[in-house]
Amino acid sequence: MTVHHLRYTIPAERAAAFEAACAEAASALEKTPQFLGHDLSRRVDDPTRYLLTIRWTSVEHPPFTALADFAGDLDESHHWTPVGGEPPTLYDWAGGAPALVRLLRVFYDHVLQDPLLEPVFRGMDAHHPDHVAVWLGEVLGGPADYSAHHGGHPHMIGRHLGRAITEEQRRRWVSLLLDAADETGLPADPEFRASFAGYVEWGSRLAVVFSAPGAEASDEPVPHWDWVKPPWQAS
Numbered sequence: 758m759t760v761h762h763l764r765y766t767i768p769a770e771r772a773a774a775f776e777a778a779c780a781e782a783a784s785a786l787e788k789t790p791q792f793l794g795h796d797l798s799r800r801v802d803d804p805t806r807y808l809l810t811i812r813w814t815s816v817e818h819p820p821f822t823a824l825a826d827f828a829g830d831l832d833e834s835h836h837w838t839p840v841g842g843e844p845p846t847l848y849d850w851a852g853g854a855p856a857l858v859r860l861l862r863v864f865y866d867h868v869l870q871d872p873l874l875e876p877v878f879r880g881m882d883a884h885h886p887d888h889v890a891v892w893l894g895e896v897l898g899g900p901a902d903y904s905a906h907h908g909g910h911p912h913m914i915g916r917h918l919g920r921a922i923t924e925e926q927r928r929r930w931v932s933l934l935l936d937a938a939d940e941t942g943l944p945a946d947p948e949f950r951a952s953f954a955g956y957v958e959w960g961s962r963l964a965v966v967f968s969a970p971g972a973e974a975s976d977e978p979v980p981h982w983d984w985v986k987p988p989w990q991a992s
């Protein structure tokens with residue numbers, strides 16, 4: 758990960774346009790796999806000074822075309838790298854693609870034996886477990902292969918539309934996945950599991966929302982999930 762700091766001096770009369778351009782740039786960049794997030798701050802003692810912080814996967818990233826009008830207001834633009842090296846992603850910590858494929862295959866074996874979930878997944882695509890492993894890998898900071906080869910977020914959402922998943926089914930899905938994490942030996946440290954369970958809870962609730970009558974597909978990018986409390990900060 759690279760942290761990109763950009764400092765701007767923007768006169769008060771252009772502040773609203775600048776903030777709007779930053780928001781527009783960020784929403785365009787969210788669709789690119791290199792973008793991990795951003796923050797825009799204003800200096801407490803001088804509101805004409807802005808600090809735009811962008812987290813990228815690497816120094817190779819798309820330009821800020823939406824901010825071209827403010828190029829002359831840019832005081833400084835530098836890339837920063839974390840001291841002590843790159844922190845591991847959740848994907849690396851989990852054991853990468855082999856660990857996720859193992860997890861999802863065991864999980865869907867159990868799903869197909871579960872009376873509540875079997876009807877939902879009856880006749881599912883034989884590649885479904887591996888596709889969900891690719892999805893999960895991208896969410897947890899691994900390669901952006903679901904976006905590149907599997908239709909990205911719109912495809913994933915599309916697979917849930919109209920399924921009317923119940924809360925009881927969602928809970929069972931989550932519970933079986935966490936059981937499979939134990940069964941396949943996913944790291945059991947509290948920090949990893951809290952982060953993993955957090956995503957599964959969030960994602961499964963969105964699956965319910967998108968499966969409800971009247972829900973529509975969206976073209977948002979695949980979400981990125983990060984450590985809730987990194988192990989290197991745990992006391």
Ligand code: HEM
Nearest residue numbers: 881882885888889892913916922926927930957960961964
């Ligand atoms: C974090 C939660 C979830 C994630 C990350 C997830 C992920 C995915 C993905 C990536 C696909 C598309 C796979 C492909 O590209 O072929 C998919 C399809 C599907 N999901 Fe989910 N899902 C979640 C929750 C749920 C829940 C709670 C249910 C129901 C209880 C569900 C039911 C389905 C079904 C039935 C399909 C279509 C399977 C097929 O016929 O191929 N999902 N899911």
